[in-house]
């Protein structure tokens with residue numbers, strides 16, 4: 001019946017010293033689940049499974065309508081894999097020049113703890129000014145939203161613009177108080 | 187094509203080095219062409235197929251492992267099983283719809299052994315005679331309607 005051929009690397013059977021076995025086990029942890037080689041241009045799925053990006057890409061192209069992790073069948077997609085950059089990987093060719101391109105890493109911005117960092121009491125006037133409604137709305141809206149994204153930073157304290165805004169906010173505060181009093185008296 | 191051969195070479199080496207119980211690669215036939223393998227299976231002890239010997243024929247296309255291999259029982263003894271047709275075709279979802287490139291010759295063999303092992307009654311599929319007369323030679327061309335997985 002079946003006979004065994006010798007595998008084509010003759011030492012693999014003969015010299016199975018403990019340390020070599022251990023090394024083999026170690027490198028196995030970094031084998032691509034598709035080509036069974038050490039993963040190159042490695043990406044890891046949200047479910048934690050490691051692939052070469054070219055291998056995974058080819059699998060996603062094979063079944064574009066049903067993209068699942070080859071190992072655990074969890075949903076998987078190009079946007080939801082994370083590239084792994086080991087030490088020394090920068091020596092290699094720029095992965096963007098390779099086909100298919102590996103998806104980029106995503107840098108989440110650190111979250112701000114306070115909604116209006118760096119602004120003090122003066123804000124109160126701005127908020128009240130909305131309630132009154134008779135003011136150049138867009139100007140204040142743009143001053144307001146600076147915390148969210150790439151908008152210009154608030155004017156430095158002491159700059160003429162800052163002084164103007166402080167003055168305006170005091171005016172609004174005053175008018176708001178006046179308006180409320182007027183409502184109460186009316 | 188090259189990646190398919192590289193992977194099959196790796197699988198073959200692993201199976202020869204460390205074969206699972208009851209699974210033996212017939213390396214005489216396999217070494218001639220990496221794209222066609224013959225694997226000997228033994229029915230697991232304590233099951234209806236204890237002591238029986240079977241043969242599986244694997245055919246790998248150039249897109250393996252992204253496409254499943256073609257796997258059929260071959261030789262003189264085709265197991266009598268509700269998911270195995272008398273021409274050797276096997277109704278097993280991982281061979282078509284549920285194939286994944288993380289599966290391998292070894293995992294396919296083990297799935298087939300376990301499919302045999304869980305069998306409660308040796309019988310052919312109910313549509314065996316019609317299917318065998320009308321089917322394509324390649325079971326991958328069959329639109330399988332998968333029977334329940336419990337048998």
Ligand SMILES: [Zn+2]
Pocket residue numbers: 032033034035036037039040051052055056
């Ligand atoms: Zn790979």
Ligand SMILES: [Zn+2]
Pocket residue numbers: 045047048049069070071072073074
């Ligand atoms: Zn997974």
